[in-house]
Amino acid sequence: MKIRTLDIKGLTFLAPLAGITNLPFRQLVKECGCAVVCSEMISAKGIFYNSEKTLTLLRSQPEERPLSVQIFGSEPASMARAAAFIDKSGTADILDINFGCSVKKVVKQCSGVALMKDLGLATDILKAVRGATSLPFTIKIRTGWDRSGDQAMALAQTAQKIGVDAIAMHPRTATQGFRGTADWSQIKRLKTAVDIPVIGNGDINSPEDAAQMLDQTGCDAVMVGRAAMANPFILSQIESFLDNGRYHPPAPAEIFKKMERLTTLYVDYFGEETACKMLRGRLSWFVKGLPGASGFRRQLSQLEGQKQAIEMIRSYEAGLGDDAKATVN
Ligand SMILES: Cc1cc2nc3c(=O)[nH]c(=O)nc-3n(C[C@H](O)[C@H](O)[C@H](O)COP(=O)(O)O)c2cc1C
Secondary structure, eight states: OTTTEESSSSSSEOOOOOTTOOOOHHHHHHHHHHHEEEEEEEEEEHHTTTTTHHHHTTTTOOOOOOEEEEOSSSOOOHHHHHHHHHHHHTSEEEEEEEEEOOOOOHHHHGGGGGGGHHHHHHHHHHHHHHHHHOOEEEEEEEEEESTTTTHHHHHHHHHHHTTEEEEEEESBBTTTOOOSOOHHHHHHHHHHOOOOOOEEOOOOOOOHOOOOHHHHOOOOOOEOHHHHHTTTHHHHHHHHHHHHOOOOOOHHHHHHHHHHHHHHHHHHOOOOOHHHHHHHHHHHTTTSSSSTTHHHHHHHHTTHHHHHHHHHHHHHHHSSSSSHHHSSS
């Protein structure tokens, strides 16, 4: 798959997830085998005003490339300035605009999915950003405010005309939030409405789901969000399944190794105190389905130090019976 000048080796994208797809998490997912990782959504205004907190979100490491950096906002000028800044910084391989966030605070500012019902403003933003960067340029959209999907098709065709290079679609409506199911038929419709690559997203929970989405919709690649939070191996499992029809679910030993790795990456990036607070939740996602997971989660709720985290992980692993250790998750 090619997005403008960027050759992508593989078919999997890690979805942008605010509060989750920070640099250390992206590094972990990349190490697990994912073609393209995406940043959290980053405020264009924050970049425009040089907000230190916002600029931190732009930090990147060479090992995670190719990296897609997503911005959100509602002012063409600040969006263009942010795009030019990101282009110049050399940290991104793809620049993405968020047309899908349905969080009240974002919608109120006429950003995210709110732009899908204002094609005029969306057009101005797309033109301004396309004029400000030669980076491969993508957008991430929903179905729109209503179920018909007409807003998505209109925005997609406009975007293609302006020079957007690929479109990711999460086919739920704005009002739906995350309820109900993703309507993959809208991805199929989008694929026939535009010639640029389409990345399908929504409710992929297994390699089989990914294969089904590709098959049903004809999309060019798949994007996985929530399923990767608990199982970062899912992206390499998808790559393997699409390549040769097989995939290998991680053995508990691999999961524990990744938990230790995430601990190290988080502590290095956030510092021990903040990292440990965040890891209380993050590490608990990884042990879903393993025997004794609830006891481990209770212990994690008291987590305060890196050494303690490693000891907790190792002692949990050592306490698992041989049967459980051999069990695939
Ligand atoms: C916690 C969380 C944070 C999210 N943050 C973003 C974001 O920053 N930008 C964006 O475009 N979508 C965001 N999304 C939407 C996801 O990228 C994705 O479209 C959605 O979760 C559907 O895919 P999935 O079923 O694979 O999770 C977020 C979703 C969740 C659950």
